[in-house]
Amino acid sequence: MLKQDPVENLFAFICSSNNNIQRITGMVEKLCETYGNHLLTYEDVAYYTFPSIESLAEVKVESKLRTLGFGYRAKFIQQSAAKIMKNGGRDWLLNLRTVSYLEAKSSLMTLPGIGAKVADCICLMSLNHSVAIPVDTHVFQIAKANYVPHLSQTKSVTDKVYNEISAHFQSLFGTYAGWAHSVLFSADLRHLRVPPPVAKKRNATDVTKEKPALGRAQRKKK
Incomplete structure (x- = not known):
């Protein structure tokens, strides 16, 4: 629970805004099916990787996710991915494990769609704070x-x-x-x-x- 991948954790929590667990799970699955890579199919169920930050940063992502039912979260996902890429990509996120808790939280809150609670969730569950x-x-x-x-x-x-x-x-x-x-x-x-x-x-x-x-x-x- 407290050792999750920071990329998956961050975007899953953007999906969690004003949402229930069932819908959040469905959104994460749609992200993987649409922008992830197919891993295997077992007993008629297809499994995918979680999307890369690069794939979620594409400009067309917002409109596509809106058609999939993400609502206003679509904008936050695309814009946050783009800003993370500008900051240094996955390495920028991983580096937040090495700074102080307050610095990590403040950095996360500069991303669209991430307030204090979501920032704390990410800090706790994937950044070792x-x-x-x-x-x-x-x-x-x-x-x-x-x-x-x-x-x-x-x-x-x-x-x-x-x-x-x-x-x-x-x-x-x-x-x-x-x-x-x-x-x-x-x-x-x-x-x-x-x-x-x-x-x-x-x-x-x-x-x-x-x-x-x-x-x-x-x-x-x-």
Whole structure:
């Protein structure tokens, strides 16, 4: 989860804007089918590589992606790819692993369609900045309920609230705050929750069997 390819991670998160997991998955698959290279077909399912930055930077990409249902994200994908290429391509992205977290986040936020949350997601999940705390709706609710109670009446995540929650988690969990975030985030997702174990019912026979053993232990102690 925290060691993803930065190119795939970045463009997948641009697709995530105001979207659900099913649609994001569909968009990533369309990107691969349209601009990736065919790897193999197995049991009638074709598999493709993720597109290169160069292929997504082409001017015609935006109009093509709009016809595929990407909406306004089409522009952000093409423009971000073009800017990354201007900055130095994949090497520029990989170099963000070697700079400070704040510098990496600021650099990512210069790309079209990438705000604070998406930048933090990329920093945490593909650039080795484990201190990053992406604050989305789930994390906002977790923070209000268990960590920052004075925000209980706050309705939305403003820049100030975002930074306050990030700083609070970082003060609690230090360098690995992002790992703690990922555990808390996953635990809050309904489809990932593990039901509590059912306690084994004890019957009269079990209790009866225990009594002589306790009695022997007590007599021996005396």
